[in-house]
Amino acid sequence: xxxxxxxxxxxxxxxxxxxxxxxxxxxxxxxxxxxxxxxxxxxxxxxxxxxxxxxxxxxxxxxxxxxxxxxxxxxxxxxxxxxxxxxxxxxxxxxxxxxxxxxxxxxxxxxxxxxxxxxxxxxxxxxxxxxxxxxxxxxxxxxxxxxxxxxxxxxxxxxxxxxxxxxxxxxxxxxxxxxxxxxxxxxxxxxxxxxxxxxxxxxxxxxxxxxxxxxxxxxxxxxxxxxxxxxxxxxxxxxxxxxxxxxxxxxxxxxxxxxxxxxxxxxxxxx
Numbered sequence: 001x002x003x004x005x006x007x008x009x010x011x012x013x014x015x016x017x018x019x020x021x022x023x024x025x026x027x028x029x030x031x032x033x034x035x036x037x038x039x040x041x042x043x044x045x046x047x048x049x050x051x052x053x054x055x056x057x058x059x060x061x062x063x064x065x066x067x068x069x070x071x072x073x074x075x076x077x078x079x080x081x082x083x084x085x086x087x088x089x090x091x092x093x094x095x096x097x098x099x100x101x102x103x104x105x106x107x108x109x110x111x112x113x114x115x116x117x118x119x120x121x122x123x124x125x126x127x128x129x130x131x132x133x134x135x136x137x138x139x140x141x142x143x144x145x146x147x148x149x150x151x152x153x154x155x156x157x158x159x160x161x162x163x164x165x166x167x168x169x170x171x172x173x174x175x176x177x178x179x180x181x182x183x184x185x186x187x188x189x190x191x192x193x194x195x196x197x198x199x200x201x202x203x204x205x206x207x208x209x210x211x212x213x214x215x216x217x218x219x220x221x222x223x224x225x226x227x228x229x230x231x232x233x234x235x236x237x238x239x240x241x242x243x244x245x246x247x248x249x250x251x252x253x254x255x256x257x258x259x260x261x262x263x264x265x266x267x268x269x270x271x
Contacts, residue, residue: 001063002267003054003081004031007072007096008198011037013184014071014256021260027268032057034077036194038187044129045197046207047080055085067091067267071256073098073198076206079240082215083208091267092217095256098228099235100210101125101203109203111229125204132200140196144189154182161185168224168251210240217243218266220259222250 002022004015015031022029034050036042043049054077058066067090070078075097082089101109102125108118124132151157158181162173173181189195201207217240221233230247237245248255256263 001028001058001066002030002264003058003066003068004029005050005054005068005070005074005077005081006031006033006037007074008202009037009188009195010072010074011184011187013180013187016180017257018260018264021264025261025264025268027264029264030057030061033187034194034198036191036197038190038194040194042191042193042197046201047077048084048207050077051080051084054081055088058088064088065090067093069093069095069263069267070097072096072252073202075236076202079210079213079217080206080208082213082217083210086214089215091215091269092213093263093267094217094219094233094236095259095263096221096225096228096252097219097232097236098202099232099239100206104231104235109228109232110226111231112226121203124200129200129204132204133196136196136199137192140192140199144192147185147189149186149189154178157182157185165253166224166226166251168222169253172254172257210236213240213243218263219243219245220248220255220263221245222248222252222255224249224251225255227252 006014011033012031015029018029033040035045065088068078068081075094078092082092098109101107108121147160155178158178161181162170219233219237221230223230233245237243250258
């Protein structure tokens with residue numbers, strides 16, 4: 001049993017390409033949207049409340065123990081599951097996950113930020129969550145508008161979405177059906193609350209410490225991914241007890257989608 005926790009902005013759709021690998025491995029793969037994504041109601045969530053949401057879904061399904069795969073900003077939520085419910089979470093895999101940004105050296109999650117962007121993220125880390133949400137809102141709303149989500153042309157919407165990705169990820173997305181890409185984008189961005197909450201609570205002090213994780217953890221990162229930089233993976237591996245890090249010749253999305261069988265095998269003890 002593996003829970004998949006999607007990135008930001010993204011949705012449960014990101015787990016669909018792993019369905020075949022899960023079937024082959026005999027793994028039940030479950031993905032749910034966090035608050036504010038798709039039709040999920042927004043709320044004042046944080047990493048630990050989402051961990052409780054995952055446990056509640058497991059309860060409804062009659063599942064006692066489970067592993068967690070966290071993609072990108074889903075990674076901190078996956079670690080929170082292990083800290084909040086240590087008796088239930090058997091293993092965690094982190095894929096392209098950020099660290100606690102201001103504990104990095106330099107204290108930013110990516111290496112290509114100019115002085116103004118560095119100040120912006122410093123201010124996010126030291127203000128309140130509500131202040132961070134409002135600081136992030138104008139830029140995100142402008143980005144949403146540029147995608148024209150109400151455009152019924154799936155191919156055109158998919159092309160606009162793909163344009164903003166690194167070359168390796170863009171090539172991967174371009175081979176997917178445009179209708180599938182467009183459906184995922186519309187669900188991910190239908191409500192800005194999901195992204196804004198995710199970003200506001202990730203780029204600050206987390207509500208738990210990674211050092212408190214006691215289950216096995218693997219950290220995976222693509223060396224062609226600028227966001228987050230590779231420094232994040234090194235930090236996570238150094239701060240999570242017993243964690244191991246593996247680096248791949250991939251970008252962001254391609255790290256996940258080229259290695260589904262490996263990640264599922266690690267999480268279920270088959271490797």
